Amino acid sequence: MILDYETLKLVWWLLVGILLIGFVITDGFDMGACILLPFIGKDDEERRVIINTVGPHWDGNQVWFITAGGAIFAAWPAVYAAAFSGFYLAMLLVLFALFFRPVGFDYRSKITDLRWRTTWDWGLFISGTVPALVFGVAFGNLFLGVPFQHDEFLRPSYTGSFWQLLNPFALLTGVVSLSMLVMHGAVWLQLRAEEVIAERARLAAQISALILIITFSLAGLWIMLDINGYQIVSMPATDAMPNPLTKVVAMGENSWMTNYSLYPWMMSAPILGLIAAGFTLLLTKARRPGLGFVSSSLAMSGVILTAGFSLFPFVMPSSTQMNSSLTLWDASSSHLTLTVMFWAAVIFIPIILLYTVWTYRVMWGRVTLEQIRSNSHSVY
């Protein structure tokens, strides 16, 4: 074992972050495109253009999400258990929305009936909108603390309700997440869709980038002014056997800002989020969607890192029994599991990136109405 336990716990916090960033950069643009589908695709053929820009890639993209889920299961079983069961109805809402994706993409154009196709279009819209919103809402609730606790045998139980998740702050972070994915999807369509659609996407990208800048800043101000964070009063050594109940946690005024004064370099994350979102706005306006896509990816990375840095080392704070809060130090798997998983990630993630890039290269180019007409039976 080359890496010690403490380092591995930290590395896995980073790796989960990387998987989430991989998820929003890849799956984010197809979800964004699905959200925009009914609005900027004016007729069936235009909608087919939009769908076919993501057609070859949505399934591979979705695996970032699945793998992030699997990695949380393996690296932070306590988080997987507490979050998925605690957010039960919200998770099922996401799941049911995601059901529309594979069938929406694959079945929609197999039948020519217009009602059939329109139904699936709205199905695809739901499949993008609901997860984008719910993920944002879930992150917002992490900042407020989640009402859950562990019993002496570490069985987690959630004592809140579904509606409680939909509080004003969490709805705001829901909009952050939604506008972020819409922006990313719009830039993608500006890059890859027939000109007429690309022009409409250009406008959508600018609007959503602006909304992202506003809501992200508002969420930041809200946290600074009105939200008490959580802080660790005492805890066992960082390389101790993980047991969430062995630490003491208290609420603290402005605790979510502590890291930024301790480690000023962490400020780079929110700054990156804001500046890159601004650049996305300018680049799409200037009809430079290629660079716009890079900048939009950076903006989303900045937003996700901001959430991670602010909460660090918390992953899921508990509002009802604060000592039950889960941190990256005490929600982790064993040293051996983290090691095995680390090597799996080191080997496979570069390979995945290589062949993913290859498939994008093969499929590169604008999807045009003409292509849809002449390949009507082989494309989506």
Add this chain to the structure above:
Amino acid sequence: MISESLVDLSRLQFAITAMYHFLFVPLTLGLAFLLVIMESVYVITDKQIYKDMTRFWGKLFGINFALGVTTGLTLEFQFGTNWAYYSHYVGDVFGAPLAIEGMMAFFLESTFIGLFFFGWDRLSKQKHLLVTFLTAIGSNLSALWILVANGWMQNPVGAEFSYETMRMEMTSFAEMFFNPVAQVKFVHTVAAGYVTGSMFVLGISSYYLLKGRDLDFARRSFAIAAGFGLASILSVIVLGDESGYEIGDVQKTKLAAIEAEWETQAPPADFILFGIPNEDTMTTDYAVKIPYVLGLIATRSTDEEVIGIKDLMAQHEIRIRNGMNAYALLQTLRSGDFTEADKAAFEEVKVDLGYGLLLKRYTPNVVDASEEQIRQATLDTIPSVAPLFWSFRIMVACGFLMLFIFATSVYFCARRSALSNRWLLKMALWGIPLPWIAAETGWFVAEHGRQPWSIAEVLPTHLSTSSLASSDVWMSLIGFIIFYTVLLVVELYLMFHFARLGPSSLHTGRYAFEQKENNDVSTSDALLPRV
């Protein structure tokens, strides 16, 4: 204490969603390799018809694959949503193969499936074949990892309980990966998938042959499916996972239940071909027995015994009593106030902790269990015999029926008279559901036979659930049933639609329906009204 209705509902939901998922998985596994075979012939011979075959069967593959992906998502979520204590208790071990499955298999399969459908005009023939091959490899690797995970539930090796973290922790990744139960399960499951793909192609090709259209296309598809199917069904039967039943206590219990072997017989044991298992009297009524066969199958020997249910229960009762002791020591260790002697004593008995936990169903404190409660828990260690006995026999019967269908198909193909045998073609067509029946009953045997455990000998099912309100699970269960029913109707509609249409659906101009009516769907597409 966890309410019984929550446990039952969670189990029902898991059973429904997992079995529904497995309607689509075996066809994906098998059809993927049939596509590889067809496309390889295309690349080697350069005959257009093999490309058409790859594309047409690929179309049906896609319809099936979409639902495989949809329903697979549920399973990835469901351990956390509905089995939170399970996720906490074994995530350290069980999570790893799932995460590796994502990185090693899902990415491969899902990235290349896009190119399979969209890359025909953008890739050279060889490269496209490589893409198809990687898709097939990806789906088979995902079966490998999920069966490593499932095999560990049946026979949890390479892990140990830690009282500090209150969970199972991995002690050897290699031991978990090379778990013999997982390995035989993998071979059995993927071969069953190949059988499913073959039966599907064989049956639908027979339909075209019966209808007398697209004969050349159908005959070639039929021949490939017959050959691949025969090889696969032989692997399923010969390498059948029977050999996995001699390892681990729960696998032994499962075997005894499948065979309704109440008493340990003097080796080699008789095999009960038929009979009516009676759980009250613990006997099998009207049993039709074949001497020696069970002993030979189960132990591969004439002198080892197959332990019967009554003897297994006696062993389990001892382990439950040991488990109570382990539970008492665990409480001491968790309190923080313990001596080294307590720790050593716990290490001695901790293998039986799971058996102690069985009592939690009856008394939260375990250590105060009454004799009656111990008796109840002991009875719980045996899964209900009759459903296992029958499911297993249905599975085996389907297997042998398919062996007959594939063998006769190959025989008549070799004699070049498959076309003229209408009874053979009809049998192949009506035989399409067989592999699905076999797969579903097979999984029922594997998973129901594991009860009362979610992790054999480690974690009882009734402790594994999330702390949810039953009403929440009712809601999701109803949601699943409605959603899944709609999806199944849509899927079957498309499947039947395109299977009936046959290769004409490719719009190449070479197949039956296109020659009769040339103003088909392709023109009506352009006439589609604007939204």
